Amino acid sequence: MxxxxxxxxxxxxxxxxxxxxxxxxxxxxxxxxxxxxxxxxxxxxxxxxxxxxxxxxxxxxxxxxxxxxxxxxxxxxxxxxxxxxxxxxxxxxxxxxKVFCDWGTGFNIPEFSLLRLLKEQNETLSEQLPLAVRNVLLEQLGLSDFLLDFPCNVTSNQFING
Known part of the structure; x- marks a missing residue:
């Protein structure tokens, strides 16, 4: 300058x-x-x-x-x-x-806590999270942009009957 x-x-x-x-x-x-x-x-x-x-x-x-x-x-x-x-x-x-970062260097969001998120959502860690809580989790982790809106269903006939 x-x-x-x-x-x-x-x-x-x-x-x-x-x-x-x-x-x-x-x-x-x-x-x-x-x-x-x-x-x-x-x-x-x-x-x-x-x-x-x-x-x-x-x-x-x-x-x-x-x-x-x-x-x-x-x-x-x-x-x-x-x-x-x-x-x-x-x-x-x-x-x-957007570049892919070196994913092997540790957790990228140091302030994040799954237990705190579950408490904020009035949920406990169970076998499967409710859809709304799962969406909040994926958004906070920055993963939602990388996932398909409609993932494949491995229980459908296409996968079962080969």
Missing amino acids: EVGFLKKSFSTFVEIDTCNHYLKFGIEKLTEQIDLFDYHWGIQEKKYLMNVIRLEYKIEDISADQEYEINLNMSVCFESQKSCYFTMTVFNGYRLP
């Missing part, structure tokens, strides 16, 4: 890590990290670094295409009541494919 009247270039970056669920941005050594677990998909957010660097972003979760769509602007502002000195579009409708 070039700020002309200072005759100085600044190194800026934006990093999106979908496996560890964060968006990180910064200028030089000053960084900010946003937890994507707390982000409301499709809502425009604003973050500030020392109230000089301003980041406006919106991330859409495009489940059908297994992608994220990112809109991101970065601005340099020296006056709080005036327009920013410089605004740069970093991403405008950029499609980022």
